[in-house]
Amino acid sequence: MSALYQPARMIDTxxxxxxxxxxxxxxLDAFGAPLDADFGPEDVAxxxxxxxxTDTVLVQATDTYDDTFYMLSVAxxxxxxxxxxxxxxxxxxxxxxxxxELYAESPAVCGVRVLNHTYADPRWLLRDDVEATINALPKHSLALDVVSVVPEHLETVAELADRHPDLTIVxxxxxxxxxxDKGWEPWASLLADAARRPNVxxxxxxxxxxxAANWTWQDWKPYVDHALASFGSDRMMLGSDWPVSTLAGDFQGVWLAQREVIGRYSPDxxxxxxxxxxxxxxxxDIA
Structure with missing residues (x-):
């Protein structure tokens, strides 16, 4: 492959x-080693x-304030x-x-997430008792990250985006x-449907x-290309998912593979x- 494009910035989101x-x-109890260990900023620096x-975004790892305030202390x-x-x-x-209101005092807080993929109800984010809080997120300029692992989660994203057109969903x-398993449907159709909402x-x-165990970036190509065709590059971003990514690779290898899979796209x-x-x-807030 030709030399990789060198952007002005690279953000690990x-x-x-x-x-x-x-x-x-x-x-973490269900995973054990190697994930059930301390992973601090010094371990990935x-x-x-x-x-x-050049820049990173830290994402919540459990539904507790302890986790959030630890991340804020790092930031x-x-x-x-x-x-x-x-x-x-x-x-x-x-x-x-x-x-x-408390998070609004911190310039670092840029979004909100819950571990919705672990909840019994795959449509939990659409519950009436969740509605008011989600409705408040745009007022604070906060995005909502959504973990989607089953078809109902992607269906929820589409409905959530319709209910809250001012909400940025990731x-x-x-x-x-x-x-x-080289699976395609219903993932492909549901992702494309979610992408029809401009706030997703x-x-x-x-x-x-x-x-699979011996993955290469070529395995990801059809999936990333489908995302590009559905969302356009201006609604796509890159993230390492470290240290979860270490279950099937190392930081450098995974990040390089991600660069390679998008390396076929234009510089813009x-x-x-x-x-x-x-x-x-x-x-x-990046100058």
């Missing part, structure tokens, strides 16, 4: 940090620098961190409102297509852990994916 030695992350990443002292996707209890309006991990964006992230399209979409969708 989906990085996790967690420290089970200090706080509880219940879902060299990889971020070597990859040429306050690590210059490369430009955004934090925080947690609020979306179904508890009064409490969530107070949390959003679908994480390309809605986890079944790459390992998508991340190229987490594809290696949806792939790559600039969108590398940084322009992220700056707009997350309202990042």
């Amino acid at each position: 989906h990085q996790h940090l967690w420290k089970p030695s200090e706080r509880r992350y219940e879902w 060299d990889d971020v620098a070597a990859a040429g990443i 306050a002292r690590v210059p490369v961190v430009k955004g934090v996707v925080a947690w609020v209890p979306l179904d508890r309006e009064a409490e969530a409102t107070a949390a959003l 679908i994480d991990h390309l809605a986890k297509p079944a790459i390992a 964006n998508v991340k190229i992230s987490g594809l290696n852990t949806a792939s 399209e790559q600039d969108d994916i590398f940084y322009r979409t992220a700056i707009r969708a997350y309202n990042l």
Whole structure:
């Protein structure tokens, strides 16, 4: 492959940090090693620098304030961190409102996420007791990240986007297509349908852990190309999904593969994916 395009910036829009030695992350119990360990900014700093990443966005890893305030403490002292996707209890309006007002004091908070993919109801984000809090997010210039792992999640995204046309929605991990099985439908049709809503964006992230063991970037090509055809580059962004990504690769290998899969696009399209979409969708304060 020819030399990769070198953009002015590269934003890693989906990085996790967690420290089970200090706080509880219940879902880690099911994974054990290597994920059930401390992953702090010092553990990824060299990889971020070597990859040429200029800015990062930290994304909530569990539904607790402990997790959010840990990320905010990192953002306050690590210059490369430009955004934090925080947690609020979306179904508890009064409490969530107070949390959003508090987060408004921080320039780092750029979005909200809950671990909706672990909830029994795949349409949880459409519940009446969630409606008011989600309706408040645009007032705070906050995006809503949505984890989509089953068809009902993508259907929910489309309906949510219709209900809240002023809300910026970000679908994480390309809605986890079944790459390992070369699966296509209903993922492809549902993703295209969600993309018809102009307030919906998508991340190229987490594809290696949806792939067969000996994956290459070519395995991702049809899925990323479909996303480009559906969303356009100006609603696509890139994320490492570190350290979850280490289940099927290392930071450098996964990031390079993601660069290769978009390396066939024009420089203008790559600039969108590398940084322009992220700056707009997350309202990042980047000079």
